[in-house]
Structures are given as C-alpha cells and as structure tokens.
Amino acid sequence: MAKVYYTDFHSHSESTNIPSKIKKLFDKAEFRKLINEKDQVAIKLHFGERGNTTYIHPVFVRQIVDKVKEVGGKPFLTDTNTLYSGSRTNSVDHLVTAIENGFSYSVVNAPIIIADGLYSKNVVDVEINKKYFDKVKIAGDIYNSSSMIVISHFKGHGMAGFGGALKNLAMGCATASGKQMQHSDIKPNVKEYKCIGCRKCEKTCPVFAIKIENKKAKINHDICYGCAECTTVCPVRAISVNWETDKDIFIEKMAEFAYGSVLNKKGKVGYINFVMNITPLCDCVPWSGAPIANDVGILFSTDPVAIDKASYDLIEKLSGKDVFKELYPDINGKRIIEYAQELGLGNAEYELIKL
Numbered sequence: 004m005a006k007v008y009y010t011d012f013h014s015h016s017e018s019t020n021i022p023s024k025i026k027k028l029f030d031k032a033e034f035r036k037l038i039n040e041k042d043q044v045a046i047k048l049h050f051g052e053r054g055n056t057t058y059i060h061p062v063f064v065r066q067i068v069d070k071v072k073e074v075g076g077k078p079f080l081t082d083t084n085t086l087y088s089g090s091r092t093n094s095v096d097h098l099v100t101a102i103e104n105g106f107s108y109s110v111v112n113a114p115i116i117i118a119d120g121l122y123s124k125n126v127v128d129v130e131i132n133k134k135y136f137d138k139v140k141i142a143g144d145i146y147n148s149s150s151m152i153v154i155s156h157f158k159g160h161g162m163a164g165f166g167g168a169l170k171n172l173a174m175g176c177a178t179a180s181g182k183q184m185q186h187s188d189i190k191p192n193v194k195e196y197k198c199i200g201c202r203k204c205e206k207t208c209p210v211f212a213i214k215i216e217n218k219k220a221k222i223n224h225d226i227c228y229g230c231a232e233c234t235t236v237c238p239v240r241a242i243s244v245n246w247e248t249d250k251d252i253f254i255e256k257m258a259e260f261a262y263g264s265v266l267n268k269k270g271k272v273g274y275i276n277f278v279m280n281i282t283p284l285c286d287c288v289p290w291s292g293a294p295i296a297n298d299v300g301i302l303f304s305t306d307p308v309a310i311d312k313a314s315y316d317l318i319e320k321l322s323g324k325d326v327f328k329e330l331y332p333d334i335n336g337k338r339i340i341e342y343a344q345e346l347g348l349g350n351a352e353y354e355l356i357k358l
Contacts, residue, residue: 006353254339279300
C-alpha cells in the first residue's frame, strides 16, 4: 500500500502557512531519499499559458527548489513544448511565458530548461513494449536527469476528465511527436447549428485544418492530427471530440507514456499534487475558468497512481459528488488510474497520512 502525505490549507501562524507546510511535507515524505548529492534534479511542472492565472504559484515551487538544494541536488525547472498553437510552442516563447508568469530566477532560485529543445527535437525513444506502443518519445533532458520531482495542478481536463500527476508525466514529459501519438484517435467535429463563425478555431489550429465556409467552421480530417485545441477555444462549445476508437484508448495511451517517462528512474521520482483552483480545463488554455470544487490541499507521494487516486477521492468526499464525471459524463477519467496500476506504475491502494 502506498503512502500519501496530505495537508489542508488551514493556517493560523507563520509555521502553518503554505510555504512552511510544503517544506514539512517534503521532509515527512522523505523526498531527500530520492536525491543523491550533485544529482541533476528535474522539477517537472506547468508554467501556465499566457493569460492563465491558476497555474502553481512560483513561490510554492521555490520551497521545493530550496529543499532540493538543501540535500545537495542541482534543481532545474522544466516542461515540454506544446503540440497546439499558443505561447509555449517553442522554447523561446515558452521561456518568455514562464518568466512573464513569475518563474524568474530571482523568484524560484533555479534555471529553466525546456526539456525537448527549441522545436521539440530533443527526444529519447524509450522501449516499453506495451499494448499500444513498443516505444514512447520522451523529452531528452527529462530522460537524462538523475531524479525528478513532478509538481502537478490537479484540475479538470476536456479529453481526459481530469489531469494530475499521471497526465503531467504522459503529456508533460512527451515531445510534440509523442503528444501526437497519444492524440491520434481524436478527431473533432463541428456542430454547425451551434457554430457562430467567429474564426477562433481557424486561427488556433496549428496545421490549418479548419476553414470557415458559408459562415460555418469546417474541419479537414485528412490534415487534423487530433490536438483538440479547437475544442477549448470555441466560445459556444460548437466543436466536440469525435473518438475514432473507444474513448478509453486515448487515456490508456497516456498511461503508457507516463510509464515510459519514469522507467529509468525507479526510486528516484517524487510527486506533489496541488489540489486547489480546481478549474474545468487544464492550464494550457489562455484563461482560468471558475473552480468546480473547493480547494482541498497539498499531497506528496512517491507513487503517481496513489497520489492521483487520493486527490480524486478527497475532492469527491468534500464535494459530495464526482465533479469530473458530472462535468464530462462521457469520459472515463479514472481509467488512467486503473490502467497505470495494471502497467505496474503504482498502486491505487493508499494510506492517507495527514500532516
């Protein structure tokens, strides 16, 4: 049974504020055991799209950086470039966005390295030999790091139901080509009766697969590669995902990439979930939706399956309902937890230890 360490956000003194709690959880979860002296430690997180404001606060990240340095590690903040168009499609724009969102060296006390290179060409093919993939494409600087701490904002997701540690590994550690491999079963469709011809989807499509004809959006599925960015920018929800195969396949593909992303780091990865600002969509969109549940707390674990299961369970318990299933009734989001456990990535059975 995996151990998951947890604290809520109640605070009544300097010793119980969020930065102090983060440091205490780092010690309680014994993350120092994951790091050898002079290890190059990848701190994997999401810097937030330009316009998004609910990504993890840089001051929170700074606490992790300082603890890594305290035990002799050499931390760097990292993420990978996006498949879709936006402010993080290449390393230059990605770095600028990160700095604009507060992740400057003076704040976080660590350099930023975009792990897949300028145009997502820094790639390592990791052999996994699973149901969908023999090999998965993982960003080179994540693969080559000595150890890793994965910091995730736990929230909703339009195609996966929710996003936490497992999605951060799957999409977040993959190169653009790896992300495309995971999205290959997704082809969005336009509901013409809803479409208002605003052209937002047309302007957003990274491969120019969308054209406006007779004031309605048309998607060329011969060009579309399934990034589904158009579904997030449509103001009237006229575009929905058309799954070419069973919906669970996309989620299971993510689990296989998550498995491959840490295959060379057994006993060297720690996971932190910030279950707060629980928005309907991920931090990839250039806005922040109203939260769908109240803030829960911060969780630490060395098991990605357990930490996501515990995060999900806490939200459901405190909300009195499954907010993700209510928001996305056609998506079996929990399948990534089930399949990741089947792959041997972690254990959905956990002991929750409150700080």
